[in-house]
Amino acid sequence: MKKRSLLIAMGIIIFGMIASMALVSQTKKKENAGKRAFPQHTVYQAGTIKPDDLSQEEMDAAVANFYETWKNEYLKQPADENDQYYIFYNDKGYADPKNAVTVSEAHGYGMMITAIMAGRQDKQYFDGLYRFYKAHRSDNDLSLMAWQQVKDKSGKIINTPGDADSATDGDMDIAYSLLLADRQWGSEGEIDYLASARDILDAIMSNEINRSQSLVKLGDWAEDQDDVYGQSTRSSDLLLNHFKSFGTVTGNDEWKDVTDKAYAVIHSIYEEESNNTGLMPDFIIQSKGEYQPAQADFLEGENDGHYSWNSSRTPWRFTLDYLLTGDERALPQLKRMNDWIKAETDGNPENIQSGYTLSGKTVEEGNSTSFVAPFMVSAMVDSSNQQWINRLWNRTIREQDDDDYFANTIKLQTMIVVSGNWWAP
Numbered sequence: 001m002k003k004r005s006l007l008i009a010m011g012i013i014i015f016g017m018i019a020s021m022a023l024v025s026q027t028k029k030k031e032n033a034g035k036r037a038f039p040q041h042t043v044y045q046a047g048t049i050k051p052d053d054l055s056q057e058e059m060d061a062a063v064a065n066f067y068e069t070w071k072n073e074y075l076k077q078p079a080d081e082n083d084q085y086y087i088f089y090n091d092k093g094y095a096d097p098k099n100a101v102t103v104s105e106a107h108g109y110g111m112m113i114t115a116i117m118a119g120r121q122d123k124q125y126f127d128g129l130y131r132f133y134k135a136h137r138s139d140n141d142l143s144l145m146a147w148q149q150v151k152d153k154s155g156k157i158i159n160t161p162g163d164a165d166s167a168t169d170g171d172m173d174i175a176y177s178l179l180l181a182d183r184q185w186g187s188e189g190e191i192d193y194l195a196s197a198r199d200i201l202d203a204i205m206s207n208e209i210n211r212s213q214s215l216v217k218l219g220d221w222a223e224d225q226d227d228v229y230g231q232s233t234r235s236s237d238l239l240l241n242h243f244k245s246f247g248t249v250t251g252n253d254e255w256k257d258v259t260d261k262a263y264a265v266i267h268s269i270y271e272e273e274s275n276n277t278g279l280m281p282d283f284i285i286q287s288k289g290e291y292q293p294a295q296a297d298f299l300e301g302e303n304d305g306h307y308s309w310n311s312s313r314t315p316w317r318f319t320l321d322y323l324l325t326g327d328e329r330a331l332p333q334l335k336r337m338n339d340w341i342k343a344e345t346d347g348n349p350e351n352i353q354s355g356y357t358l359s360g361k362t363v364e365e366g367n368s369t370s371f372v373a374p375f376m377v378s379a380m381v382d383s384s385n386q387q388w389i390n391r392l393w394n395r396t397i398r399e400q401d402d403d404d405y406f407a408n409t410i411k412l413q414t415m416i417v418v419s420g421n422w423w424a425p
Contacts, residue, residue, distance in 0.1 A: 033118060033119055033120055033122075034115075034118025034119075034122070034123070034183075034184030034185055035118075035183065035184055035185070036118065036183060036184060036423065037117070037118040037119055037122075037184070038060075038063070038064070038116065038117045038118065038119065038416075038421055039056075039060045039063075039419070039420075039421050040116075040420075040421050040422075040423055041056070041420050041421065042324075042420055042421060042422060042423045044323040044324065044380070044420065045322055045323055045324070045325075045326045046326075047382075047383065048322075048323055048380045048381060049379075049380055049382070049383050049385065049386055049389060050380065050389070050418060050419065050420055051389055051390045051393040051418065052386060052390065053390045054393075056419075056420070059393075059415075059418075059419040059420075060419060060421070062397055062415065062419070063412070063415050063416055063419050063421065066397070066411070066412055066415060067113070067117055067412060070113075070408060070409070070412050071125075073088075073091065073405075073408070074087050074088050074089070074091070074106075074110070074405055074408070074409070075087065075088075075110065075125060076088045076101075077128070078132070078156075078157045079155055079156075080155075080156060081131075081132075081135070081157075083127075083128055083131055084128045084129075084131045084132040084135065085110075085125055085128035085129045085132060086101065086102045086106075086107065086110075086129065086132045086149070086157070087102055087106040087107055087109065087110035087129075087405070087409070088101055088102060088106075088405065089101070089102050089103055089105075089106040089405040089406070090102075090405070091404055091405050092404040092405075094404065097150060097160070099150045099151050099152075100148055100149070100150050100160070101149055101150060101151050101157055102148070102149050102157075103147055103148045103149070103167070103170065104133075104145040104146070104147050104148075104166065104167050104169075104170025104171060104174070105147075105167060105169055105170045105173070106170075106405065106409065107129060107132065107133055107145060107170060107173075107174065108169065108170040108171070108172070108173025108174045108176075108177065109173060109409050109413065110125075110129050110409075111126060111129045111130070111133075111173065111174055111177035111178075111181075112173055112176060112177040112180065112413070113409075113412060113413065113416075114126040114129065114177075115177045115180035115181045115184055116180060116416060116421070116422065116423075118184045118185075123184075123185055126177070126181055127190070127191055130178075130191055130196070133145050133174055136149050136157075136158075136159055137164075138164060138165050138166040138220055139159075139164045139165060140165050140166065140207060140220040140221065141166070141203045141206070141207050141220055143199050143200050143202070143203035144166040144171050144200065144203050144204070144207065144208070144220055145166060145170055145171060145174060146159040146160070146163075146164040146165065146166065147160075147163070147164075147165060147166055147167040147170065147219065148160045148163065165219055165220055165221040166207070166208065166219045166220040166221070167218070167219045168204070168208040168216055168217060168218060168219050168220075168234070168237050169234070169236065169237045169239070171200060171203070171204050171208060172204060172208075172237070172239050172242050172246075173239075173242075174200060175197050175200045175201050175204060175242075175246065176239075176242050176245060176246075176425070178193045178194070178196050178197035178200070179193075179194070179197050179245055179249055179425035180425045181193040182194040182197065182425065183425045194249070197249065198249065198250060201246050201249070201250055201252075202250075203220075204246075205252065205254060205255075207220035208220055209254070209258060210224045210230060210231065211224075211254065212224060213231065213261065214254065214257035214258045214260070214261040215231065215233055215258075215261055215265075215286075216233050216234075216237050216238060216258065216261075216262065217229075217230065217232075217233065218232065218233065218234055218237075218299070228285070229299075231285070231286040232283060232284060232285040232286060232294065232298075233265065233283070233284050234282065234283055234284075234310055235266075235269075235280040235281060235282065235283070235284055235310065235311045235314050236280075236282075236310045236311055236312075236313040236314055236317060238262040238265065238266060238314075238317070238318070239317055240259060240262055240263065240317070240318060240320070240321035240327070240330070241320045241321040241324055241325065241424055243255050243256075243258050243259040243262065244259060244321070244325065244424070245424055245425055247259070249425075263327075263329040263330065265284060265291050266280070266318065266329075266330055266333060267329065267330075267333070268290070268291045269281065269284060269291060269292075269293070269358075270332070270333040270336070272290075272291075272292070273292065273293055273358050274333075274358040274359070275336070276336075276340065276359065276360065277307075277336065277337060277340045277356070277358060277359065277360045278333045278334065278335075278336035278337030278338075278340060279307040279311070279337060279340075279356060279358050279360070280307060280311045280314045280358075281293035281294060281304070281305045281306060281307065281308075281311055281358060282294070282300070282303065282304050282305070282306065282307075282308045282309070282310035282311045283298050283299055283300075283304045283305065283310070285298065293305035293306070293358060303355055303363055303364070305358075306355060306356065306357050306358065306363050307355060307356045307357070307358060308355045308363070308364070309354075309355070309370065309406075312354075312355075312368075312370050312371045312374055312410075313370075313374055313410065314374070315334070315337060315374040315375050315377055315378035316373070316374035316376075316377040316378070316410070316413070316414050316417065317374075318330045318333075318334060318378075319334055319377045319378045319380060319381060320377070320417065320422065322334070322381060323377075323380060323381075323417070323422075324422075324423070324424045325424075331381060334378050334381055335381065335382060337378060338375070338378055338379055338381070338382065338385055338388070340360060341375055342385075342388055344360060347387070347388060347391070348391070349367075349372050349375075349391050349392050349394075349395035349396075350367055350395065351367075352367055352371050352372050352375065353365055353366060353367070353371070354366035354367070354368045354370070354371050355371075366402075367400075368400075368402065368403070368407055369396060369400055369403050369407040369408070369410065369411050370406055370407040370410050372392065372395055372396055373392075373396045373407075373410050373411045373414040373415075374410065374414060375392055376389060376392035376393060376396055376414055376418050377414050377417050377418060379392060380417075380418065389418070393418065396411055396414065396415065397411075397415070
């Protein structure tokens with residue numbers, strides 16, 4: 001009898017210890033997760049749509065599952081820095097030089113994604129990405145990130161020798177991610193996210209904005225006085241909703257001017273160059289006070305003045321501001337673009353090509369997810385696109401053999417948006 005009582009008592013103690021350990025574990029999980037951890041189910045602008053042939057739970061699950069796939073494929077650690085992370089972007093070996101491992105564009109994407117998801121381990125990943133950013137600074141301003149990193153002969157990751165200046169979009173996404181992190185985890189810990197965001201935003205305004213024109217420049221290497229590069233921009237760098245968040249957190253009214261100029265540039269290109277398609281060129285130059293598509297080989301290649309690999313992101317980037325704030329200034333262009341691409345493809349996402357002239361002629365064949373997924377976001381603006389967005393979602397979530405870091409990272413971010421889980425800080 002005594003032996004049985006002892007066993008019962010021991011069982012109660014062990015059960016209590018297990019329950020206590022489980023409670024501590026759950027508490028730790030909650031502590032590490034963000035205050036607005038995925039899924040958030042943001043309320044977008046009235047009248048916008050999502051796919052309606054699957055449930056919210058199914059969309060959330062698709063995002064969560066692909067996030068795990070994405071992390072396994074692209075979230076890496078330097079061999080000699082176990083408290084850092086970076087996003088590996090050269091998985092298909094397309095990059096130049098061949099030993100390139102990441103760029104600030106990829107890094108900004110990674111920081112935004114981990115801050116939006118904000119699950120149990122995502123703070124660790126975000127902080128490691130932050131440390132990598134701080135370890136790879138632009139030569140022109142230490143608050144900005146050098147645009148590309150390579151692996152040297154010893155295996156150490158360094159800035160590309162002789163090319164350690166910045167790219168504006170990467171820096172702006174890093175700044176935005178820090179504002180998200182402040183809302184998710186607060187800024188009282190080891191990293192003051194809010195102070196770091198303000199620091200990089202000051203550097204962006206000083207080095208990556210032509211302040212006399214309120215124009216977003218290509219990077220900190222472009223001098224305002226340069227008649228070519230100092231007065232040109234990349235359409236996919238016109239991050240309309242970012243600018244509004246930046247103005248709110250800094251109290252700097254110049255960000256409103258940047259927002260207004262960005263909308264004016266978009267409208268000018270649409271009215272003068274792409275009224276039938278709504279497409280944007282990769283690069284936009286200024287000539288005699290007017291904005292126009294860049295010529296071939298302006299900066300990256302023969303399609304610099306066409307709707308190509310840079311501007312493929314604009315249907316997603318531009319639409320975000322309408323979804324979150326209801327700003328309608330780009331809405332006519334977005335609607336025209338939606339109508340054109342539906343007609344051009346006969347309503348079949350498999351027919352979307354990997355590049356067009358602004359008049360709608362194919363310049364590169366293919367059906368890369370990099371081009372398909374952003375149209376899924378722009379389709380959200382109008383209920384007439386319901387069947388189209390359903391088809392776009394189904395095509396986007398399907399794995400493609402040729403999808404690389406770029407396609408899959410755009411895919412993940414657009415899935416977060418379309419499932420109703422993107423929000424502004």
